[in-house]
Amino acid sequence: MAQQIRNTIRNLAMAVNVLFGVAKRIDYKTLNRYIIEINDKRDLTGILIETSRCLKELLDYRLFSFAVQSDDKIDIWVDPSISKASIEKIIEKDFDYSKGLNIHYNINEKEGDYNHTFSFNPNELQSYILTGESYLGKMYILPTRKMLPYHNEIMNIITKTLNIAFNKLMDIKKLENAAAIDPLTGAYNRGEFNRIIEHHTSNSIRHVKNLSLIMIDIDHFKKVNDTYGHQAGDIVLKEVVKTIRSEIRKGDYLARYGGEEFAIVLPDTNMIRAIELAERLRQIIENLEIRILSNEIIRVTSSFGVATLKAGFNKETLLKEADNMLYKSKTNGRNRVMPGIKLCPTVSAQEC
Template sequence: MHRTMYKLIKRGKLFCLFTYFFVSFAWAAQTSDVQDLFTQADAVRSSNPAQFIFLIEELETHRANLSSKQTFNLDYLTGYSLSFKGKFQKALEIYKKLVTSEANETLKLKASLSIVNTYAISKNWPDGLHYLSNALNKLPLVIDDKLQQRAYAVAAIFYNQLGQFELGLGYARRLAKLSLVGRNFCFAKQLGLESQFELGLLEENDPQILEGIEACQQSNEVVMESAIYSYLAKLHLKNSNPQKAILALEENLQAIEESRYAPIIALYYSLLAESYFQIQSSVIAEDYAHRTIQQTRNIANSKPQVSSYKVLYQIAESRGDHKLALEYHKKFAEADRAYLDNIKTKHLAFQLAEHQTTEHKSRIELLDKQNNLLTIEQKLSAIKAENNRLFIAMLIAIITLLVFWAYKSWMTQKRLKQLAEYDALTGILNRGHFTQVAQSALKYCANTDMYLSCILFDLDKFKNINDSYGHACGDWVLKRVAEVCQAQGRKNDIFARLGGEEFCVVLPSCDLLTATKLAEEYRKVIERIDSADSGFDFTISASFGVTDTLRSGHALEKLIADADEAMYESKHNGRNRITVYSVPDKDADSDENTAANSDGAQADLPLFTGS
């Protein structure tokens, strides 16, 4: 700089000298401003998310003029902002690039800890444990008290999320023993309270709760403070105090919504949904439950999602909307199963990590002993290697045999189940399995006051087809009829071949009119079957009988018998038509009862109905 200034003075170019000073001053000012932006962003990244995102956007405008160190730092802060917005996959990509980059060890360790946090949120426990172990091993290489505090905090967070609350409490207490102020003091309080809550060591009047809230308020840590309020709300709900839970949650609801942190927002909404449902405010509870589901769309296997589907199911059930209740109950069951599977995955991941750690320590001990007995080890190593090869070969052979046996067993069971439950020719339910499934459907519909209808149909003049064209052609007809009808029906319909050319369809949650229309669709698709593929030219049709539980009751034998009676009425009236079962009644003259009876030409449906 001084050499350049001397040259300019020597040449008498005062204007150039002035320009040089101005540019140098502007560059220094800009550098100072950029560094201030970095300092501010790092200070407010969790306490003021909106300001943090604004600062990151401002820094992005200076990216082209940043040093390599500043560029790496901006990448890290960008990843942090993406995590806050719930875009965890994009954040992971940035963090992993930093870990393998030329950034300094401190920033790499920060990125590793952020990866651990992200994996905790996305439930990737094996990879999270791997990065956490590496980060804790590298911690002694970094001389930074604040980073050590953060590492303990991340370890406590991860182990709490993994369900290993004893370990989480241990790291929280390590963190608390350090000289903490501000944000880290809040972290230590919140993590300790979380571990104690999950271990059943926390009561709603515990003074630690108030201490934790005050610590987080002093450092303006909205997310941590909100988490503590959620533990308090859960304790109120546990003690049947939903009103107190609502007060605790709503006191901090606006602040956590402004943070845009999806996991804690979803937790708040789910707790509010459960609380309002307990005080019978179904409309508000339903609204919060739907908000929870919206918040958890990018968060797999979450407890708030399970809780919200349960609330929605209970609300629909209380309103008598059984169809909607059934849909929500299915979603609740699926979410609950996935959540429980996730808990099992956590335990498995932790046990695997423990096993690997134990194995690693055992190998180190073995190497120490082998170093003391080097000569003997050289002789034994060859024997050991050979034994290992034999053991591995034997193990592979055993595993292969076990896998082959398990596969054969599975195939046999699958085949036996197929033979036991399905018709060998058509692939639809056989009579025995149909009876079991249909009776279960009838029982459910009776208990939930739902409609159930039954369609019975028989192929017209099927014996003539067998006699004229052979049994192979008859089998072709049966399979083709099953295919077109199965494609026409609903997913939850119970479709079976009862024997010979007779088929039956039980339709849960289906009234008589809808069943009659569906029977007409069956009749049409059967009538439209092209027999040319069989090698012969003939027509195919069927006669149908339809009834429902309002006419025939909830006994399967009676339901089929009445449908059979209606079907034979169709046969008697000319075949290729539909008849609705008519209940015999001595007052039938006073009722306007008719039966559906249609053919392909006229499609008229006179109804035979009972009182």
């Protein structure tokens, strides 16, 4: 893969040299440098910033916006000098928002810091499509002067370079996901859970935000394996994960903590909301009809332990509290949420 990328970059560099022979005004050394710089980046923002600089320096074009769709998510980069509202309608026409896509704007600056003084004619925008195995991208540029004779050649090289960079970025993401995902259920694995809970605990403490954690254990799961076999147990695990995923928000994190035990990290969620979610999940799982390979229908129940970040808590104490609540749920008869709504302390509205 690395050799293939190097060969492609070399071919692009040769194309630049050929192009220089056709149009003497092209700064081929600068273009060659940007090709390498773009391919050295390991994140979307870095790739697009280098592309923006390249367009500006070589063609005096403004990289107005860039949208890339992969899976159920669209990442949108917007020129910091404009309001995202000015490009939103244009991108919405090109990407089907009706599919419930998760729209994320890759903007480092706060919206309030934007100048929003730049005006443009939408009819002057030019767009270029990029496609890969796992993504669809569209680059929107605004020529700030009359097109140069070698415009098409330059843009062809830049789009090819971006395709190489994006394919490499997607390959890296696949490898990262493979290392972070439980292969059976598709939930995050224990290692990734540790990273997620560490990050969100630190972030919530620093910014004084709510953070809740739900621990889940499928009741008498060993009996399922012993009675119906491990394949049936695998089906149960996958169905439970599928059910939980359908109920949590896109910003929540579901991880397989170990065996038949799962954890849900809930940023910006207080105790009451976390308990309500846990109780809703408990009822849905209890009513699930899980069809196994023998065509039999089996049912399972689950026990839940809920904890919320409090003053003096850290990652370890949050985990311990959720685990203690799960233990109480199991020792009090299983198929329940601890603490229940009635047991939730009401003295502090912030905690509960």
